[in-house]
Amino acid sequence: MRRTKVDRRVKLHRELAEFIDMDLKMRGASVILCEIYGKWKGLREKEKDHEVVWPPMVIIMNTKLDKDDNDKWLGMGNPELLEYFNEYPAIGAHHSYGPQGHHGISVLIFESSTTGYFEAEGLG
Structure with a gap:
């Protein structure tokens, strides 16, 4: 059961990353994705669960x-x-x-x- 939850989370994470990448490409953004991800507040925080x-x-x-x-x-x-x-x-x-x-x-x-x-x- 635990394996299924982990697999589903990884799949959702990949889908979100693909969506963000597609959104940035459609807007003509020339930003490297790693730089964007690092700027999201909450991702740097120690607390893991953010709404x-x-x-x-x-x-x-x-x-x-x-x-x-x-x-x-x-x-x-x-x-x-x-x-x-x-x-x-x-x-x-x-x-x-x-x-x-x-x-x-x-x-x-x-x-x-x-x-x-x-x-x-x-x-x-």
Whole structure:
């Protein structure tokens, strides 16, 4: 049984490496893969088990703007948030709302790729 788990993990690791390699080639990246792998946070850490949010996301705080006539909070919408962080190529945004309106917490979502991961990390 143990042998099967190890074999499956090795196979998944190889498939991930092939996917990353293909993604980098499609984007025209001329980066040596060993250099890329070494830059992923968590791979250098001593802790072996890391959870990765996928697609890559960055939480943005304090996105409340004002209150409306009904005393509910208004906040940045998707266009404003994406424009504010236009230096980073996020592909979308979501906001947290409750009974009092906008919570002031938003999430920028990046592309589901190695490139998206590094773009999100650059903002985070």
